[in-house]
Amino acid sequence: MKRSKQTLLTNKVIQQKVNTLLSKMTLEQKIGQMTQAERMSCTPEQARQYHIGSILSSAGSRPENNHTEGWVAMNEAYWQASSQADESHLGIPTLYGLDAIHGNNNVTGATVFPHNIGLGAANDTDLLQKIATTTAKEVLATGVDWSFAPNLAIARDTHWGRTYESYASKPKPVGKFATEIVKGLQGDLSDDHIMACAKHWVGDGGATYGIDHGDTILSWEEIQKTHIPPFVKAIDTGVLSIMVSFSSWNGDKCHGHKFLLTDILKEKLRFEGIVISDMQGIDYLADDFYLAVAMGVNAGIDMFMVPRNWSMFIDNLISHVQLGTVSIARIDDAVKRILTVKFAFGLFDKPSPANRKWSNHSSFGSFKHREIARKAVQKSLVLLKNENKTLPLDRQAKILVAGKNAHDLGHQCGGFTINWQGVSGNESIQGGTSIWEGISSLAEYASLSNSQGMDANPKHHDFAIVVVGET
The missing domain is CATH 3.40.50.1700 (Glycoside hydrolase family 3 C-terminal domain)
Structure with missing residues (x-):
């Protein structure tokens, strides 16, 4: 297996900033950074009070004004609440994430592109990168930093209801597309780009009988040959986050799989970004949520998408650290990764969402962007x-x-x-x-x-x- 390296995230200047900030943080502030709450359940004031590291809009979750100005205003409120420091709060900007998987598809008037199955049929890497770059611009127009894309699933059974989210049934083309999409979304990590998130680690498209959240029954050699290569390409291209799969591998849930998350992804592939759970993904690890929290953290997840029960997650994880069932070293590893990504992405240096050059930009949903979408539709026809x-x-x-x-x-x-x-x-x-x-x-x-x-x-x-x- 190829060993990947991300020189940007091992930058000594970045690591010095991370270590300095980490040394000032309380346990509550660290665990807050590991928490991703949903906008509908967490106000900007709560995000500040609990030191929340990330806010998301789940699919369909949007401000009352579902246009760029409504999104920018909402993001501005979270940014201001999280960034201002005082004696009880460190100024660490929140990361705002959403599923912009075929354009900034949550927002009214956005340019909507074909789904991945169509883009796979188009088989045009230059076009794919152009689509990703355009999507990044339309995400930036809303003041958002992070898209949970690309989906690198290898759909092996067309009974799977999410087959349309997969580019192809073989790893080689999906890996080729992964490179171009990550380049288009993240670029040089400048103000003209957003963060990408490769998902879902790993094997969701190979679940037996195509059952969603199902069990991928394969040998290690086969999963390494079929489902892992596209993620290696994404890591090589510098993807800053990877989302864990709801599915299982040979009976064991990926969200609690230390071998897959820590031994392979973090150590063997040397991925140094954020490993994030899927929506309430740890809930399925145990009937008792308290136990599930420790299982997910100890397996190697860094940030937890806990949209509704984020405060319970925080309380439970604090308890685990105090009791020794989760080590402070594991907490520090997770927080260090989150802060490293925030510094590498330049989040601390960016102006607030209301003052960014792409916010409310006239290119959002423009004729120029729609022409790219039309070309993609034409090329995706079979x-x-x-x-x-x-x-x-x-x-x-x-x-x-x-x-x-x-x-x-x-x-x-x-x-x-x-x-x-x-x-x-x-x-x-x-x-x-x-x-x-x-x-x-x-x-x-x-x-x-x-x-x-x-x-x-x-x-x-x-x-x-x-x-x-x-x-």
Whole structure:
């Protein structure tokens, strides 16, 4: 297995800053940094009081004003609360994270790109990097620092309901894409880029029978050959965070797997960034949440996505350290990694979200960005058959466009768009073009069926285009 190295995160100047700050921190302040709370359950004042290291918007969680100005104002409040120091609080900026996995898809009016399965079909690395760079700009427009992307799952069974989040069923193309996406999102870690997060470590796409959160039953040699290589590419490219998988490996949950998290990821692959849990991921380690906290920390997780019960997590972890069931050395390792990433990313030196150059930027959802999305859509299309040279259709033909998804932007965009499972209809998606709208703009004699195609008539129509699909 290739040994990876991240010279940036072993920088002596950064480490000196980290060690100086770490030496000033109380146990409560350290554990606060290990905690990622959800915006709906943690106010800026609470984030300050409990020294919270990160806030997230879970998919579909958004401010009341779901436009860039609403997001920037929200992030500004968390930034100001966390950054100002006094006798009881160290000024450590929070990291704000979200699932911008095919564009900044939580936000109204964002440019939405095809899902990973489509981009894998496009097989264009230059385009992928351009999409990642564009996504970074649209995330920055909201004042956010961190996207939980790319997903590097190797989908081996198409029964898996999250197959659309996977670029390919083989490791080589996924590794190739991982390099370009991390480059596009993170760049040189300047103010023009955001943090990336490779997920989910490891093997979620290989679960038996395609069961989500299931069990990947493979030998070490096979998981090393199939599921780990894309993560090696991401680490080599300098990815600053990796998210743990909900799934299990040979019966053991990845969130409690010290061999996978510490022995392999941190020690053998020499990953020096943040290992973050998935949403409430440690809950499945034990029936007793108190025991689950220690299992996750001792396995090697550094930051815990505990959106609702973050205060319980903090209390429980403080208790474990006091009782000796979690060592202070493990706490210091986790906090050192979190602070290292924050310094390496330049978080301490950045202006507050309201004063950043990309915040509320006019490029958000712009024609230029949407042209990149259109190109991605065109390249991601897969033609299965073209019998008798039916395609391309004559633009002057009388075309009937039918099917429940012919004029439904929500279904066209799929999951992780405005809401976790996506939306139905056209009201929530601003700036998009439905399939019907695209066809009607080019074919003047096209008509949209209002009866699921029951009005098809060879006397009135030359062709029918039927658009099917699921929510």
